[in-house]
Amino acid sequence: MRKPQNAQQRSQGPQLEQRNAPPAYDPAAVEVKWRRVWAERRINVTDLRGAASPYYNLMMFPYPSAEGLHVGNVFAFVGADIHGRFQRLRGRDVFEPIGFDAFGIHSENYALKVNQHPGRLIPANIANFREQLRRIGLMVDWDHELATTDPAYYKWTQWIFLQLYKAGLAVRKRAPVNWCPECKTVLANEQVIDGFCERHPAVRVTQRLLEQWFFTITRYAERLLDNLKTLDWSESTRLLQTNWIGRSEGAELAFATPVSDPIRVYTTRPDTVFGATYLVLAPEHPLVEALTAGDRQADVRAYRSRVAQMDVVSRKVGERQKTGVFTGSYARNPATGESVPIWVADYVLMEYGTGAIMGVPGHDERDYAFAKHFGLEIRWVVRPAGAAARAPDPDVVDMPCTDWDGVLINSGQFDGLSCREAVPAITAWLAEQGFATPQVQYRLHDWCISRQRYWGPPIPVIYCDVCDVVPVPEKDLPVLLPPLEDFRPDESGVSPLARAEEWYRVPCPGCGNPARRETDVSDTFLDSAWYFLRYPSTEFPDRPFDRGLTEKWLPVDSYIGGNEHAVLHLMYSRFITMVLHDLGHLPFDEPYKRFRAHGTIVKDGAKMSKSRGNVVIPDAYIAKWGADTFRMYLMFLGPYQEGGDFRDDGILGQRRFLDKLWSTVLATGADDGGSERAVETKLHQTIRRVTASLEELRYNTAIAALMEYLNLLRETSGLGVSRPGASVARTLVEPMIVMLAPFAPHFAEECWERLGHAQSVFRAPWPAWDEARAREDEVEVAVQVNGKLRGRLTIPRGLSQQQVVDRALADAAVRRFVDGKAIRKVVYVQDKLVNLVV
RNA sequence: GCCCGAGUGGUGGAAUGGCAGACACGCGGGACUCAAAAUCCCGUGCCGGCAACGGCGUGUGGGUUCGACUCCCUCCUCGGGCACCA
Numbered sequence: 001m002r003k004p005q006n007a008q009q010r011s012q013g014p015q016l017e018q019r020n021a022p023p024a025y026d027p028a029a030v031e032v033k034w035r036r037v038w039a040e041r042r043i044n045v046t047d048l049r050g051a052a053s054p055y056y057n058l059m060m061f062p063y064p065s066a067e068g069l070h071v072g073n074v075f076a077f078v079g080a081d082i083h084g085r086f087q088r089l090r091g092r093d094v095f096e097p098i099g100f101d102a103f104g105i106h107s108e109n110y111a112l113k114v115n116q117h118p119g120r121l122i123p124a125n126i127a128n129f130r131e132q133l134r135r136i137g138l139m140v141d142w143d144h145e146l147a148t149t150d151p152a153y154y155k156w157t158q159w160i161f162l163q164l165y166k167a168g169l170a171v172r173k174r175a176p177v178n179w180c181p182e183c184k185t186v187l188a189n190e191q192v193i194d195g196f197c198e199r200h201p202a203v204r205v206t207q208r209l210l211e212q213w214f215f216t217i218t219r220y221a222e223r224l225l226d227n228l229k230t231l232d233w234s235e236s237t238r239l240l241q242t243n244w245i246g247r248s249e250g251a252e253l254a255f256a257t258p259v260s261d262p263i264r265v266y267t268t269r270p271d272t273v274f275g276a277t278y279l280v281l282a283p284e285h286p287l288v289e290a291l292t293a294g295d296r297q298a299d300v301r302a303y304r305s306r307v308a309q310m311d312v313v314s315r316k317v318g319e320r321q322k323t324g325v326f327t328g329s330y331a332r333n334p335a336t337g338e339s340v341p342i343w344v345a346d347y348v349l350m351e352y353g354t355g356a357i358m359g360v361p362g363h364d365e366r367d368y369a370f371a372k373h374f375g376l377e378i379r380w381v382v383r384p385a386g387a388a389a390r391a392p393d394p395d396v397v398d399m400p401c402t403d404w405d406g407v408l409i410n411s412g413q414f415d416g417l418s419c420r421e422a423v424p425a426i427t428a429w430l431a432e433q434g435f436a437t438p439q440v441q442y443r444l445h446d447w448c449i450s451r452q453r454y455w456g457p458p459i460p461v462i463y464c465d466v467c468d469v470v471p472v473p474e475k476d477l478p479v480l481l482p483p484l485e486d487f488r489p490d491e492s493g494v495s496p497l498a499r500a501e502e503w504y505r506v507p508c509p510g511c512g513n514p515a516r517r518e519t520d521v522s523d524t525f526l527d528s529a530w531y532f533l534r535y536p537s538t539e540f541p542d543r544p545f546d547r548g549l550t551e552k553w554l555p556v557d558s559y560i561g562g563n564e565h566a567v568l569h570l571m572y573s574r575f576i577t578m579v580l581h582d583l584g585h586l587p588f589d590e591p592y593k594r595f596r597a598h599g600t601i602v603k604d605g606a607k608m609s610k611s612r613g614n615v616v617i618p619d620a621y622i623a624k625w626g627a628d629t630f631r632m633y634l635m636f637l638g639p640y641q642e643g644g645d646f647r648d649d650g651i652l653g654q655r656r657f658l659d660k661l662w663s664t665v666l667a668t669g670a671d672d673g674g675s676e677r678a679v680e681t682k683l684h685q686t687i688r689r690v691t692a693s694l695e696e697l698r699y700n701t702a703i704a705a706l707m708e709y710l711n712l713l714r715e716t717s718g719l720g721v722s723r724p725g726a727s728v729a730r731t732l733v734e735p736m737i738v739m740l741a742p743f744a745p746h747f748a749e750e751c752w753e754r755l756g757h758a759q760s761v762f763r764a765p766w767p768a769w770d771e772a773r774a775r776e777d778e779v780e781v782a783v784q785v786n787g788k789l790r791g792r793l794t795i796p797r798g799l800s801q802q803q804v805v806d807r808a809l810a811d812a813a814v815r816r817f818v819d820g821k822a823i824r825k826v827v828y829v830q831d832k833l834v835n836l837v838v
Numbered sequence: 839g840c841c842c843g844a845g846u847g848g849u850g851g852a853a854u855g856g857c858a859g860a861c862a863c864g865c866g867g868g869a870c871u872c873a874a875a876a877u878c879c880c881g882u883g884c885c886g887g888c889a890a891c892g893g894c895g896u897g898u899g900g901g902u903u904c905g906a907c908u909c910c911c912u913c914c915u916c917g918g919g920c921a922c923c924a
Contacts, residue, residue, distance in 0.1 A: 236918090239842060243920060250924085267924060280924095322922085345922095352923045359924095365839085366922050443923055563918085600917095607917090636862070638851060642843090645850060653862045659877095701852070704861035711861090782857040787905045789857055813891095827904050833856045837904050 025662040027626025027747070034746040035134060043760055044096070044139045048536055048549055051093035056553050057084035058532055058592070060561035060569075061099040063106050064125040066114070069132045071616040071634070071646060072562075072608065075601050078631045079640050079699065080560040081138045085742035086694045087558075088139070089766040095553060096139045097535040099146035100126050103154075104524030105183060108455035112488060118455045119483065122149055132619070137627045137745050139762075144538045148527035153534060154457035155478035156544035157527055160576065161449075161460055163583055165471050169216050170449075172469065177448060179208040184489035185452045207310065213459060213520070214446040217575045221245055221442040224574060227590055234597040234641065240566040246443025251427045252354065254435045255279055255331035255340070259290045263331055263342070266353030266441055269363065270430070271422035273335040274411040275381035276358035277371070279342045280324065282350040283307040291342055293328025300325050300344055307346045322347055322370045333358075334435035335412070335426070345370065353441055361400065368400035382406035382419060447572065449523040452495045454487035456521030464508035464515035473509050479517070495519040528569055529576040532556055532591060545585075556592045560697075563597040570595070596697055599643025601634070608646075616646050628744035629655045635699035635743060657707055658747055660714065665737070665751045667719055669727035677777075679732055682712050684774035687767045690739045699743070706740060730755065735767035783808045784835040785817040801828040808834055 038044055048054075059080035062073055081096065088094040102122045111118035126147060133140065146153055164170040179185070180197040181204075197203045217224075225245045228238050250268035257263055263279055281288050283304045292300045303325040324345030333340050340359075347366055348357050361371030361378040371378050385405040408417050414426055430436035450459065458479045460472035472479055482503040487496050497519040498504055508515035536549040555577075573591050581589035600607065603614040622630050632654040637644025686709040693702035713719075713736075717728040734755060741748035741761045752761035776797065781804060783791040791814040793807055805826055808814050814836075821838035828834045 236842070240919060243841065246920085246923070248923075265924080269924080320922085347922045347924095349923070357924050364924070366924075369922090441923080443920090566919085602917095605916095636850085647850070647863080650850065650863050656877095657862090700850090701861080704852075707861055780857080784857085784905075787856095787903095792857070825904060827856085829856055833905090835856080835904055 022663065022666045025659055025747075027628060027658075030750045031135075031137065031627055031746040034749045035137070037749070038760075041760070043762065044141055045143055046093060046095040046141050048095065048553065051095075051552070053092045054553050054557075055084075055087045055092035055094045056532075056536075056556045056558070057087065057094050057096045058556045058559045059096075059098065060559075060565065061101050061528070061531060062129060063101045063104070064122060064129045065106065066110055066121065066125055067617075068125075068128055069136075069618060070608070071618050072601050074136055074618045074630075075634050075643075076560070076562060076598055077133070077138055078136060078634055079598050079697065080558075081136075081140075082631075082635065082694070082699060082742040083558055083560060083697065084139050085745060085762065086766075088762055089738060089741065089764065091765065094139070095144075095536065096141060097144045097146075098133060098138070098140045098142075099531055099535070100129065100148065101524065101528050101531070102126065102147050102149040103456045103521075103527050105185070105451075105453065105455075108453060108487070109183070111455070117485065117487070122147075135622055135627055136618075136631065139745070144535050146531065146534055146538050148524075148531065151478045151480055152541060153531075154481075154527070156534065157457045157522065157530070158460040158472070158477050158479060159474060159544060160526070160530060160580070161522065162471050162474060162477075163585070164215055164579060165461075167579065167583055169219070169579060171214050171216060171446075172211055173214050173446075174209060174211050175214075175448075176207050176209055177212060178205045180205055184491070207308075210450075210452075212448050212450040213461075213518075213522075214448050215575070217447045217572070218442060218444050220575055220578055221247070221444045222440075223578060223589075224444075224571065225442075227574070231590060231595070232593060233595040234563070237563055237566045237570065237595060237597050240563065241571060244444065244567040244571065248441050248443075250439055250441065251423075251430075252437045252439040253334060253358065253430060255334060255358070257287070257291060257331045257342070258329055259287070261287060261290075263287060263356050264354045265356045265358045266439060267358060267360075269360065269419075269423075270427045270436065271408065271411075271414075271417075271419045272360045272363045272381055273333070273358065273426060273430070274408075274414075275360045275362045275379045276333055276335075276340060277361060277377040277379055278340050278359040279331050280345045280348045280357050280359055280370070281327075281342065282348040282355040283344055283346055284350040285344070285348075285355045287356075288327065288344055291327045291329040296326060296328035300327060303344060310346075322366070322373050324370065324374065326374075334430055334433065341376070343370075343374075351445065352443070363400050363402055365400055365402060379410060381408060381410045383409050447523075447525075447575075449526055450520040451523055452519075453489060453521055454481075454484060454496045456524065457481065457527070458497065459518045459520050459522050461518040462506060462508060462515050463518065464510060464513060466513050467508055467510040467515075470508055470510050470515070476509070481521070495521065497521070525568055525572045526576075529573040530580075532559075532573070533577075533580075533586075551587055554586075555588045555590060557594065559592040559595045560598060561595070562600070566597065596641060598640055598697075599638070601637070601643055601646050603646050605645060621651065625651055625655055626746075628747040629658060632657070632703060632743050636703050638700055640697045640699050654703075657703075657710065658744065661710055661736070661740070662747075662751070664710065664714060664719055664728060665733060665754055667717075667727050668730050668733045668755060676716050679713055679716050680773060681776055682709055683732060683735060684769040684771075687735060687739065687769035688774055691766070691769070694742070702739075703743065706736060709736060737761060738764050738767055779831040781808075781831065782833040783811065783814050784833065785814065786837060787835060788817075790814050790817050797831055799831075801826065801834070804828060804834050805836070808836065 057080065059077055084094045084096045107118045107122055111121050148154060161170060180200065182197060182200040197205055225242065225247055228241055248268050250266060251270040252264050252266050253270060253273060254262040254264050265279065288300065322345065324343050327342045327344055329342045330339040331342050348355065359367040359371065361367040361376060362380045363382055382401055383406055384401045384403045404419050406419050408414050408422050414422050417425060427436050427438055458481055460477060460479045462470045462472060464470050482497065482500040484496060484500050489496055504517050504519065506515055506517055533545045536553045537546040540546055577586060577591040578589045580586045602608065603616060606612060606614060608615045618630065629651065633651040636654060637646065686705050689705040690702045693705065713728060713732055719728060737748050737751045738761060748761045778794055779797050781793045781795055782789055783793060791808065791811045795804065795807060809818065818836060818838055823836050823838055825837040826834065
């Protein structure tokens with residue numbers, strides 16, 4: 001960080017300077033004053049019912065950590081706030097709410113670490129965050145603040161669970177789950193990174209079998225995918241979701257077996273079925289036992305139990321040596337009619353497709369490795385494009401051919417077809433005989449919402465020996481989280497809530513017999529899957545979201561946030577919205593009309609992280625430079641949707657700009673109307689540029705355009721050289737203040753007031769530009785000879801090609817390169833460039 | 839391995855296929871000052887030249903075009919996502 005002299009000197013300026021010197025810009029005073037005025041005049045409070053032109057401006061609510069806001073949060077919020085303020089200046093009634101995502105593992109782990117109860121820690125963190133958020137000057141309507149830990153909120157989180165339960169979309173499954181020995185809880189697949197816990201990068205995740213609640217999001221896979229095409233979202237985010245859903249097309253093929261059930265396999269390459277020389281079942285496959293021959297029992301059992309002990313994740317990680325075991329049975333290849341051996345191997349996963357595959361070692365990397373290792377037959381049924389007419393010899397070519405651009409061989413009547421042609425042909429042929437069905441598969445998994453933890457909303461279910469699973473009646477919501485002093489998870493794998501005896505034991509709502517509460521709490525992502533629905537309706541204790549307000553304000557007009565939530569939060573909230581829509585609770589099925597992913601702020605080219613020790617804490621910068629300067633600096637770092645590199649130097653540039661603008665405002669005279677044409681032209685160009693830049697979230701270029709304009713304005717008015725008594729016309733200054741207001745709101749308000757306005761600058765209209773006035777009379781035309789720049793002409797706008805060429809040829813520098821040569825061609829771009837080809 | 843995104847001065851970055859480097863930081867020089875800070879002015883891609891000016895220049899190599907940072911192909915590096923998903 002820079003030495004503090006600058007700021008101190010600046011802020012002490014007013015006292016030190018001579019009596020008649022103008023007051024210096026004092027950000028601390030200006031910002032305190034305007035935050036007070038905004039609060040007093042309730043300027044950021046939206047009239048939700050009366051708004052004529054509603055605009056819902058959403059930003060991702062923070063998790064209130066003990067460390068406080070970091071610079072990444074500030075970057076995210078300021079960028080969204082600028083968008084909201086811009087919309088407001090354009091006449092929209094902007095609703096900009098904020099809240100706190102305060103449940104979850106983050107909070108609980110931190111509470112464990114400092115040995116304090118999260119119930120006491122979180123309110124303090126929230127108070128701290130609230131203050132920090134106020135200090136960065138957000139246009140937030142604090143009347144609608146919410147916290148997911150508030151029973152008035154999580155009552156409805158539980159209500160949503162019940163709606164899904166009633167609709168059959170919340171199901172209980174015994175399933176192998178990821179278990180983090182450090183968190184002592186189940187992790188979603190998304191929370192497992194390369195086999196390690198997201199929260200504990202050094203801790204390997206293992207496997208446990210637990211009864212869990214799942215939301216069957218997979219039933220919505222197709223819709224989640226299809227709707228994506230219609231959304232105005234960042235391309236990168238849509239792509240991440242598309243890949244996450246992972247749609248693939250293929251066919252399910254049936255291989256007859258000695259037992260009554262055939263083995264069904266899913267394949268994307270039915271064209272290679274003639275090359276299927278073996279089958280593989282996942283170790284958990286239900287047919288394994290029946291298909292294992294007597295003398296293979298011991299081997300198969302040993303193999304399966306070895307796999308069962310392995311954790312879910314490491315089984316899938318890396319290019320391990322393939323393992324497997326032969327069952328001793330054979331199945332019939334429906335295409336060739338031949339018998340093929342049935343194997344069991346852990347490279348086949350039960351959770352995807354049918355849990356069984358056909359092994360086509362000639363044309364699949366994994367099958368090839370497996371067949372090589374176990375000496376299984378490798379048969380080529382595709383000749384790669386460009387290869388010789390004969391099939392390549394597996395003994396010579398030591399790799400499979402996974403090419404789609406090949407031609408079938410060794411495939412009976414299908415020989416000669418291209419792979420692409422063969423897929424539908426073979427599928428149809430097998431389908432006729434009852435051996436095939438076209439099939440679409442998705443990679444997406446169901447959403448496990450159970451957490452064996454304390455700090456979350458209890459899942460509202462009661463277990464009764466008579467009635468089995470009984471949902472808590474809606475009238476009994478919320479199921480309050482019991483105030484448990486010792487909230488530590490233990491090795492049992494059971495939630496700490498099981499130890500709250502009084503809470504745990506309840507009469508069954510159905511039959512009144514003694515029953516037990518579900519002791520798991522729900523995933524934090526469920527809390528955040530619907531928070532945007534709650535904001536407009538925070539005042540209603542009796543409904544999750546008011547129908548009228550919801551219709552008026554939703555879906556969200558603009559959502560700006562980080563791409564780290566591209567597949568989890570954004571997918572889950574889309575899913576919940578779809579379900580609530582289908583159940584008749586919402587009139588729309590997509591929550592966010594427009595989503596923009598902002599970039600990441602890095603430090604010295606590296607991601608900020610505690611372990612690197614390069615985390616930038618914004619507080620000191622704001623204290624020293626003021627929030628407005630800091631906001632502008634962050635936005636100037638680079639394109640908002642790409643992020644930027646935070647450096648301590650550089651912030652001074654933004655402060656200099658505001659200082660210069662400040663002195664310009666103080667030197668603004670009465671409207672003399674005598675503005676120079678060049679400045680006026682530049683003003684209209686600037687309005688056009690800033691408007692376009694703001695629409696595209698290109699905040700860095702918007703600021704640059706304002707700087708350019710101010711530089712010209714000061715130069716032409718004599719302010720730059722501190723000419724005594726120099727003044728500048730009001731009409732040339734005021735639009736700039738309005739355009740700056742989204743970036744530096746406190747500063748703009750103060751300037752606006754000093755310019756004589758009684759109303760907030762945010763009541764002013766966004767300046768309009770006039771195309772005619774933005775156009776220059778004279779243009780500079782580049783003169784190229786053979787594409788190389790050889791001269792420039794300043795000429796009146798609108799000359800004909802011939803006139804321009806004549807003038808270009810009058811230029812000595814140009815003639816040097818043209819003289820003595822014939823001009824073969826002339827390319828003229830009106831008022832911009834002329835290229836003489838000689 | 840597969841799918842995205844990005845490589846431009848000392849630095850952050852700017853440029854609907856049409857003057858590469860806007861804007862800003864930093865740096866050099868000057869003014870003001872007893873001096874410093876702040877402020878203001880001038881300069882600042884690289885090479886050659888006193889200069890006029892010339893040559894080179896947007897990760898690499900090729901291509902399309904009158905003209906390419908921009909479009910196409912190859913490769914390299916960095917960042918992100920997915921990954922035994924059949």
